[in-house]
Amino acid sequence: MTKPFLSIENLTQTYPDGQGGTMTVFENATFGVEKGEFVCILGHSGCGKSTIMNILAGLAEPTSGVVVMDGREVSGPSLDRGVVFQNYSLLPWLSTLKNVSFGVAARHPEWSKAEVLEHSRKYLAMVGLEGDVIHRKPSQLSGGMRQRVSIARAFANHPKLLLLDEPFGALDALTRGTIQDELLKIWGDSGQTVFMITHDIDEAILLADRILLMTNGPFARVAESVEITIPRPRNRTAIVEHPNYYAIRNHLVQFLGKRSKELAGQASDGATQSPETVRIDLTDAADEPTPEPRLRAVNT
């Protein structure tokens, strides 16, 4: 059995609960992400999504378990894993251009200054930032523009894995839509592997190849891996017409609304916790089981 590109193995995170005991965020979580895949993880606030992402980024150490990427165990942060933080995390004393170029210079120390700037401008242009704007400080940009800078900074470094923590959480719906399209476009051109946290179901369906569903914590589990059986390229107005769209959406709503609570709070007793694969495809009813029996199977 070959390992996936990114393999999360028996990941456990506990924190002191403040009363002398420990609180288990998740236990023995095990799942994989294939190369070039776009995976979204959905779950209620506080279930441990950011904790998982920080571990994948190498910014935090799990209590136990390992993360293996491309055959190498993750220990500490690396330029191979780019991160887009929820609050953008731009350096406020640097201009927009410098915020991108300092990262590019770190990635390519052998490049000349002109090459670094050229490359940075190119990636800023990809997210629609050109002209005078790139000399402004982050405080002079709108929230949407800041997040674009953050995305450009991450993509400009060609990380093998791109991690995004609720990148559009603070943006209005219109801006969010435009940046989602830009993200899809750059991802499509680059073929990078993306792991993204979101709490927006429609966003997840639009962007992801696969959605991981997390139950509520403590003892949260990555309970299901839902394949998004809608062909690409996708566009937000067209996908709602697809026969699978509402079936998938209903499944996700059901999970987040009801089953994420029902499945919560179960200790693993040491067993590896892998997500159940769920494939909902109404276009090919002959070969595939209908979603209903499949869902019941997951519940057992």
Next chain:
Amino acid sequence: MPSLSLNQRALLLSVVMLVVGLLAWEAAIPAQKAVGELTEYERLTGGGVPKAGVPPPSQVIAKAWQELSNPFYDAGPNDKGIGIQIGYSIYRVLSGYLMAAVVAIPLGFLIGMSPVAYKALNPFIQVLRPISPLAWMPLALFIIQDSEASAIFVIFICSIWPMLINTAFGVAGVRQDWVNVARTHELGHLKTAFTVILPAAAPTIVTGMRISIGIAWLVIVAAEMLVGGTGIGYYVWNEWNNLDLTSVIFSILMIGVVGMMLDAAFASLQRAVAYAE
């Protein structure tokens, strides 16, 4: 006056207050009679010698004009131009201050980065900081055996604390997100310190530096009164011994003006390193 801006109105009011204040001061000083108008008796009882009273502002202005038109003359140990005296004071302040910065900023970095260093050094800082800088003077004079160096040491010891504490505070308070940005870009320790932590903490550090220079300028006057020889503090004390109150008032004003300029320099440095989040 709708045509005047807020600043213009404030300036106008300042000028009015200054003029009214000076006129009131001038009017409050009884005029001294010229020697020719004195009676025999008055002359014999010393009335011809100008009385050591508070001088009127007109005299202070005349004195200022005279001193400032030739600030760098040097006519012996007790008679030097105001420019030379201020120059000595600034030299001492800057020497002590720069030495303090060289020690305080790196040490503050260390304390800010390392909780262990913070805990270990905190008790020393807490005890040493509240000591009046002048209390060090006898010890400094005894150990260093040089009044010039002792004055500089006193400046060093009083400027170190605000810089040390603010640097530590600023460095410890750098947002974890920014540090994480450095980490995910694999910046080394030194690179992180200079490209992320220093600019992030710079506003707090410069605030500490500004407080320090203010304290140093307060302390140098007192220190020079003690060690004597040269400097604006010595000048004030010397003129007081000469009962030349005009010069005393003039030098007090000069201390204020120089202090203001030092502060303004740091205020512009503060603006240069400020950033909006």
